[in-house]
Each structure stands twice: as C-alpha cells, then as structure tokens.
Amino acid sequence: MEKDTKAFQRIYTKLFQLTKATVSLQASGIGNEELAIVDGRLAQVVKIMGDIVTLQVFAGTEGIANDAEVIFTGKAPTLKVGEDLAGRFFNAYGEPIEGGEIMGEEREIGGPSVNPVRRMQPSEFIATGIAGIDLNNALVTGQKIPFFADPDQPYNQVMANVALRAQADKIILGGVGLTNDDYLYFKRVFDDAGALDRIVGFINTTENPPVERLLVPDMALSAAEYFAAEKGQKVLVLLTDLTLYADALSIVSNRMDQIPSKDSMPGSLYSDLARLYEKAVQFPDGGSITIIAVTTLSSGDITHAIPDNTGYITEGQLFLRKDSDIGKVIVDPFRSLSRLKQLVIGKRTREDHPQVMNAAVRLYADAANAKTKLENGFDLTDYDERTLDFARAYSEKLLAIDVNIEVEAMLDTAYELFGKHFSPVEVGLKQEFVEKYWKKK
Amino acid sequence: MNTIGKVTGIIANLVIVETQDRVAQNEICFIKHDNTRLMAEVIKIMGQKVYTQVFESTRGLKVGSEVEFAGHMLEVTLGPGLLSKNFDGLQNDLDKMTGVFLKRGEYTDPLEKDKEFEFEPLVKEGDTVIAGGWLGEVKENWIGHKIMVPFGFKGEFTVKSITKKGSYTMNETMAVLVDKDGKEHKVSMVQKWPVKVPIKAYKEKPRPFKVLETGVRVFDTLNPMAEGGTGFIPGPFGSGKTVLQHALSKQAEADLVIIAACGERANEVVEIFTEFPELDDPRTGRKLMERTTIIANTSNMPVAAREASVYTAMTIAEYYRAMGLKVLLLADSTSRWAQALREMSNRMEELPGPDGFPMDLPAIISNFYSRAGYVYLNNGETGSITFIGTVSPAGGNLKEPVTESTKKAARCFYALSQQRADSKRYPAIDPIESYSKYLEYPEIIEYLNKQNGENWTKNVWFVKDALLRSKEVYEQINILGDDGVPLDYHITYWKGEVVDFVISQQDAFDKIDQRSGFVRQRYMLENVVEVLKSNYKFDSFEEVNPYFKKLINQYKQMNYSEFESEEFKKNEKELEIIIQERKVA
C-alpha cells in the first residue's frame, strides 16, 4: 500500500521563491490543499497559478534551500480513525507522540458540514456541578461554547473539571499552543480520574512551531466526528486556546500579503472559526459533539476581533473573572451566556429554574449599581445595603467555580439567599413559585 | 453550444478560468472535478481570464480542469410548492439531499415536478395579458398560488388557449400566449428568474401606509413597522437579534414568511425546523411551517453562497408579492453577506473601502433594501414585502460600514443595547436610540389612530417622552445622589421604568407574554398613560423605589396572564388597589 502511493508521488527540487511561511515552485497536476513534504517538513498547497504552486510550510521555512526536495503526497491532510485512538496522545499531524502505529481508516480532516435538516435540536442537559454554569448558563450536548478568560485565569482547570463531570463517552483534547505544564496537568487529572481510556489528545505545545497549530482543531474534530457520527457516542471536545489558533491564522495571512482587517486578523476570521465550531452537533441517533473552547482575552477586552468573532459564532460564552470581594474566581453572570439554556432549564430541570436564575442576576445587577453609588461617595439606601450583602453571599455560594452541587440544591440556595435579604415583592417571581418554593426554605 | 474554458488558477474559492468565447458577468459555470461539477459564478472578466467564485470547497481541484458555462446568471425556480421548504443558498432542497453530510456538487430540484396541483383558470381565451398577469390559480397549502405570465415576457400577449380546471403537474402547458408578432409561447406553472434582477411586475410602489402587526410591543407600540417597510436590527452578539427575528417570524400578521439564515448558526435553523411544524399560525390555525420558507446558508456552508442566499430569498419574496400576498422577509445576518463580499474582494486584490469592505457596499445594500415595498399590481390588487435584516457590528460598535450603510437604506432602526441585554431587559432594544420613521408619516398616523383610537399616537409619544425624561433624571440622580435631587426626580425616573418594564420589555419565552395584539397593546398603553399622568404622594425618596417596584411587579403579573381572563381581571383589580394607595387627586 505504502509503496503504491510512493510510486505516484511527484518529486521536485527547484524552489524559485521562499518567504517565512511559504515556498513556490513549478509543478503540474497538483490539487488545491494537497499535502507535500518540503525538505522533510509538512506543507500544504494554498495557491495555484498556472504551473506555479505555492505551499505553506507548517513548521516555517527556516534553513530550507532553493534546491530542497519537495514531495507531493496527492492528498489533503488526513487522520487514521478507529477505536485505537482512545487513550492516546498525538501531535498536530496525527502521529502518536509516544511512537507506534495507529490501526484505522484514513480520513481527510476538515471534511464537509452536516446537512442542517439532518441535525437534531440539542436537548440533553450537561450537569457540571458549577452553579455559575448549571444555574445561570446551563450547557447542552451539541453546544459550542468558549471560556472567555484572561491568561492568568484557571480556565484549563475548570475545563478539566467540567470534562470529567460531563459524562461523555469520549473526551477529545485539542491542545493549541498548550504549555507543556498544562499538557502534563491534563494528562495527570485524567489519569487520576481513571478516565485515560476515554481520552484522545491532539497536542501542539508552545515548544512546537505555531503554524502547525492550525491542524490541531481539525484533527480533534475529525476524531470526534468518527466517534459521534459512526459510533453514536457523546463526545466532548476541548479546544484550548483558540486565540492562539487565530494568531497562527494571522501569521499565515500576513505572510501571504493578504489585507488584514480589524486587529490585524484575516478578513476570513469569522468563517475560519465558524468552520470549526459548527462541527458541534446533535445527531438524531444520540451521538453528539459538544465543543468547549478557550479564548484568552487581553485584559478582559471582548471587543477584540478574536473574542468578538467567536461570540458571534458560539452558543454563548463563559466569562471567568476574579471577584475581589470574596477572593475567588467566579463565572461572571453579566457577561456569560448560554444560548441553549432555554432548551433545558425549567424543562429538564425544576420549573422555576428560569425565573430564579433571572431574579438572582437582576438583584446582582442592583448590587452593582449600589456599588457604583458607594464608589461615587453617595449614601446607600437600606435596599442598596441588602443587595450588597446578597451579592457577596451569591458570589460565594453560587458563582464561585469551586461550587459542586446539584441543580436542586442551587435553586434552594437561591431561595435561601432571597429569603434572607429580600421580600417576595422585591424579588418579583411568579406568584405560584413563591407559594410553592419560597416558604419551603 | 455552451462556452467551454479551462481552470488556470486557484486561490481558495476564487478560481480563474481561461476561455476564448463569449461569457457574461455573473454567468454561472460548472467546473468538472472528479465525478462532480462544482457550481461557480463569474465575478470579473479580464480579457480571456474569467474570475469565478466557486460555491463549494475547491479542495483537490487542479489546474486544467474543464469548465462549462451555463449561458445564464444565477437563477431560482419559481412555482407552486416553495412554501414549507428548506433550501440552501442556491435553492437546493436540503431534504432531498442524501446522507448526513452535505456532498460537494450535489444539486437538488427545488420543486416536486411530479406532484399534481388543482388548477383553476383566471383568464379566458382572447384576453390580453402582460408579464405578472394571473392566468390561473393552484392551491398551495391555504394560499391561492397564482400561475403568472412569466416576468420576462415583454409587451402584451393574447391568450390563445388556457387549460381547463383540473389536476396537473407543474411542467404541463397551462396556457398558450401569442405575442404581437403572432409568435406562440407556452406557459407552465414554473418559471426561472435571475436573483439579482428585481421582479417589477407591478404598477406602482406607494409610500407604505399600513402597519404590520408583529405582536412585539417595542415594534407595534413604540416603533411600528409598516407593511412593505424596511428595518434593521443591529446589535452585538448575544443582545437578542435572532430571538427577536424568530418572534417576528412566529407572530407577525403576514401571509407568509421567508427566512434567510445567512452565515449564522446551524442550530438556530434547526430550532425553526423543529418548532415551526408544531406551532400554530395564530391567523389561520394551521401550522406555522406552512407559511414559512427557509433559505439556509449557515456559517459552515460555502461562503460564496452567502450573497446568493439573501438574493434567493428576496426573489422568492417578490414572486409571492406578485400574487398579491403580504410577505415578511427576514435575513440574519446581513453582515455575513457583506463579509463574504469582503473576502472575495480581498482575494481579487481590489482597492478596499473602509474596514476592507468593497467600495460599492453602500450601493449594494441600498439596492437590496429598495426591492422591498408595498405595491399596486397591474390588476389593482396589492402585495407587499416587509424586510427586516439584522446587522452584526464588529465589537458592537455601530460606527462601521455595514451599520452605517444600512442606516441610510432602512426606515426603522432597532438598536439592541449590550447594557440592556446584560441587565436582562429583553428585548434589549434601546428605547431612546431606536426609531421608526413611519411614526412620522401622516398616512401611518392616520392608520394607527383609526385602528387603535384617536389618542393612540399622542399616547405613544407621551410614553416615549416619559422614557427620555426618566433617562435624563437618572443621570442627574447618579451625579447628585439620591438625596441630592428633588423627590420628583425619583418619581419621574420610576415612571419611565414603568414604561420600560410594562411596554418595552417582553418575555419571548413566556407563552402569554410573547405575543401581544394591538387590542391588548391599546389597553396597556392607555392604562400606563393614565398611571403616568397621575400624581402620587410620598414623604421621602426611600418610599418611591419599593412602591413602584410593587406596581411594576403587579403589571408584570398582568402581562403574564391571558388578556381579559379571570386571572387578568384579578390582577387588574390588585393593580388598582396599589394605585389608590398613593394616588392623589
């Protein structure tokens, strides 16, 4: 098999143009997006003009001479998929990091989209135990959602917790510019939880060339599609950190002299990211792909092109920030959102869930106003004081990421806090819920 | 013989083709690749070099591949059976496609060519007809679908023969028309039309003079949309554009609704597929899906077809308007279409305009919006397309080319505010920034006052003013402090909050509150105006906040209960008690 394909491979040795990321040569019969090996490094066709072919070299072109050997492989990037993937870690090219072979069928990565009429509406609640997520921003299988966090936030830890509690059949980790420490952290946590056989990892660390990263999400998602579409499994894909993915995109487009748009990002950033995130899907037969990603921010700025485009694509975002009042990291209720929550809250969870959630967030907003008043040196009313007390307790008992309780307990905790600080009229829940749950505390 | 060419260059989905023969701008061509044919559109011609945008992935495509030009522009097929369908941006019937994943080069028939329709003639032999004239009618769901003289027919025609009442398939000849040179033309139930050319089979397009009821209070009461009007909804992500458009598509008083899902999430389209076949159309009692057509080019579908998707949707809307129907056209999001234009323009290395968008973006947008409108057809009947698009401004900043160009083209501006969305004041339409130009049209004012009582528009301006004054005093209170301002300021502030909570805000996910008809809106508006005009007695500002909170809470219970039900009346009584607590003569 190997030999046969080798026989068709075309070999060239005359490069006439080299830039930092690309090489160009004269060649014929080459397909768009085809892979090639340039001086032993993986490269991909990005442009064909007559008989001039331009290749993007993933590891960069440093040291490549104009007589370097170029071997075209005749195919787009592929991954071998099979049960064999489970429990193993791979590099950006889909080769096992610890060596060895993979038994499986070869598939092109970055394949076609699911026909929208063949999708199912997501409806299965994912319980994470974290109230900042389950109570205010409930997640659903088939959803795509990123953490928005500054680089110093513990997003990888939270993500690992969520992954382990989510009851997925497979967890696929796409490490995009992961630090080696975080890579080892993920491995250890999954190992400690006895979950390694459910894990597949595709890892590009900060020690690897940045452009290689561009392959990682597609590798991870192709593996996910195999397990979800063909094996009917519930697959959770973790992609961290897609800001570094976007940075790699901008490096490439820059080197290819494309006109940058906002924040030096390529004009196609929206489509490039959507292509990945839209792989999240609920199939009718039970298989699903849920994507939880990380988008690191620079000092909380969500108007930057990367988080901005991401927000337009994903089904919400989970915003992590440190609450200095309680000294803990919380899931910010204002800036976080799960767009699919209404498919499950009050339906898969208790009926009063939506109202309780909204009421608590509204009171938290009142507390924020009171805080502004205080900072501006004004006197606070009795109501203002009570909202501040409530906000502190709410943050500590419900928003902090170290919370791990059931949804019922979250709702009961909310009533407990309402009852302690407010009258039912101030909270403004539907009368029937007040009668049913308020007294119960 | 069709023109033939060869691929000579490939950059992503921009493919350069060389040919010696005749090609036209915007002509469609097919590129042979393996066993498939990839559809593409000509976007520039430079000598023998023809630049095409391919509506599919070009992975694996090679230089030298053969290209066949189709001899026509991108066109849609118009005929009975378009309703309830799910199309992609190029009008392929998505339900007919095989397999779970979309296959490259798979194109499917938009209509059911073997289905029989009950035909009834509307003309007789010897009648004179012109393009768009109604020759007959077939039943499509509950709509009388008109079989029309093809829109491309120029001049007058005489009906030589017309098929008798009966059951026929769509490609059978329904009529034979004779032009002034005596040439005969066969007409079936189907015709084709290029999407970028407006269908102009009408006599006149007057200024809109009726209001399209949407059931959404910030629209109907505060910023009414005219039937045949245009509007747009800009807003940062998560501010509620899609939820609002879905609410409009479910509730608006339109005969049919065409939704272009343009470059947004697939799951949002799935929501429509899943819910609309179950939901009732409040006007007909039939299922909502029966009046809905979806054009889906979601963000993972080919970028080049994004532009096509909005034009396909508009052309289908024009087709039904020509039958004398009231069409609501929604596009979410028009920014994705503009971005697709930008990607292509950059690949072609054109001189970029602001933010890299093509220079002619404002003209493209304004031409598109101008295809909407209320029309008098040649036979005296009327039809309309009301068009509402969303805009997704980068970084939520409204000073960007798509928002600015659209603001010039559309008459209603429904600005969604991040701040309101953050504080869950839904729909997050900024009550101060937003406007409907129609509220200033004398004919619309007259229409509204006739329908909703002579004080209607006066009341509308009164509550709008209350919102504005509330906002102003709020800023004062923030600067001077609660006790640094007169007591009145607090009352003014809270009166605005009453309008905000009771009229502006509306829970799109509550069975009752989501839809509010004009009768109910009139009741609420009059009730609120009455409350706003009354004086209340307070001893200190600290009493104001809890009192109005109680009042608002009571109003909300009313909004949540069925209009004029027992529960509603009970809540109404309790409201009256609360008002009397502090009201002074």
Ligand SMILES: Nc1ncnc2c1ncn2[C@@H]1O[C@H](COP(=O)(O)OP(=O)(O)O)[C@@H](O)[C@H]1O
């Ligand atoms: N009218 C509304 N009532 C209740 N919730 C709403 C409303 N509008 C928006 N939301 C909330 O905001 C989320 C985002 O709304 P969406 O319309 O998807 O935003 P956009 O299209 O502007 O990105 C929804 O999932 C929902 O949770």
Ligand SMILES: [Mg+2]
């Ligand atoms: Mg949206």
